Amino acid sequence: MNVDLQKVRELCDPSRDQKIFVDDIIIEKGALKHLPSIMKEKYGQFKNVVMICDQNTYEAAGKKVEQLLPAIHTVILDPTDLHANEIGVAAAEKELNQYGDVDFMIACGSGTIHDITRYHAYNRKINFLSIPTAASVDGFVSTVAAMTWHGFKKSFTAVSPVFVLADSEIFSHAPARLTASGVGDLIGKYTSICDWKIAHAVTGEYISMPVVEWEQEILKDLIDNLDGIGKHDFKAYENLMYGLLLSGLAMQMIGNSRPASGAEHHCSHLWEMAAINEPIDFLHGEKVGVGLCLVSAVYKRALAKLKEGNYTVKSHMDVETDFIKEHFKNETLQKAILEENTPNLMADITADQLKAKEAEIITILEELPSAEQIIGWMKKVNALTTIEELTLDESLRPLTLKLSPYVRQRLTFMRLLKFYDFYDEVIEG
Ligand SMILES: [Zn+2]
Secondary structure (H helix, E strand, O other): OEOOHHHHHHOOOHHHOOOOOOOEEEEEOOHHHHHHHHHHHOOOOOOOEEEEEEHHHHHHHHHHHHHHOOOOEEEEEOOOOOOOEHHHHHHHHHHHHOOOOOOEEEEEEOHHHHHHHHHHHHHOOOEEEEEEOOOOOOOOOOOEEEEEEOOEEEEEEOOOOOEEEEEHHHHOOOOHHHHHHHHHHHHOHHHHHHHHHHHHHHHOOOOOHHHHHHHHHHHHHHHHHHHHHHOOOHHHHHHHHHHHHHHHHHHHHHOOOHHHOOHHHHHHHHHHHOOOOOOOOOOHHHHHHHHHHHHHHHHHHHHHHHHHOOOOEOOOOOOOHHHHHHHOOOHHHHHHHHHHOOOOOOOOOOHHHHHHOHHHHHHHHHHOOOHHHHHHHHHOOOOOOOOHHHOOOOOHHHHHHHHHHHHOOOOOHHHHHHHEOOHHHHHHO
């Protein structure tokens, strides 16, 4: 599958300094065989190359990489409880240090391995090449490392890989759960885009319509290929990987995660903070996918209320400080959340503004597929769709929806809903 990065570059707005950092992407069956020529022709100046993988991804692809590049050093991490956190970073660092002045890295694995690698590549001011072993997340080409640092979710400035070599022979054989997680992360763009459009309509926040249209095409392709993923068709897997990588490039271009993360991701981040729930151990896309199912149901109920008319809107909406303090009991976390919400993201939003934008908001919400439709699509790949499947009690659903908008300084429709008198009703469902 050919990825035309020139076409992607043309979507960049130079006046906003938008750019992508990836030289090239190859997605095909047997792509790995190109590795020696790529390393020789493009990165031949680098002599001390280290690959980071874990025991599973070493078996899946790392072994083959060693055969293709006999001179490289390999760091094999223990996959048990391996996360993109201070422990995973330290484990890789210890191994890396024994190889002296490393001048290039290869990340061979899924999201965690990539985040650990990009963290070290950034600190060492070196480049890395990506070999994704599962179509599990859209973060492979991210420029930030999404980490949990001493229990708190944190994004570190890091680097994108300069090259992505995605071999469908490898990633189509990843555990089905990882692929379903990739579907969850990508299909979550339905509400990310919806939130971005509504925020733009209400506040005039910057939006790139070429990027939005491009993401809508990616979503359409994803839906068309879900049956193929269920049937284990190579092309459908390649299409999913393509969508995930393009979604990552959209974030690179815009310079933040706005195109790919909205209210559905906020649910996931809240659960990861374990403020209202016991810690859960699920994949990123599994949590995002469930978030999407919950959020889209609320948005559609709100749409019905907006269309009915006959509602009132608060004149202003303060940050619910007491509500935040009540549920974020951990002092460090509470402080971080309160800081995140200073200043109040909605301070300048008025009832008149929301009323004036009603028709536009309705149109955007009408474009969103229904929760039932989304759940039907996700079930084709056996993705998780309910909060109970994440081992969380159903009683946490309304609280998740009310509290999660505070985990990030980013305007979503879920946050704006706090203005409307039908808020509780549409949240409870
Ligand atoms: Zn995501």
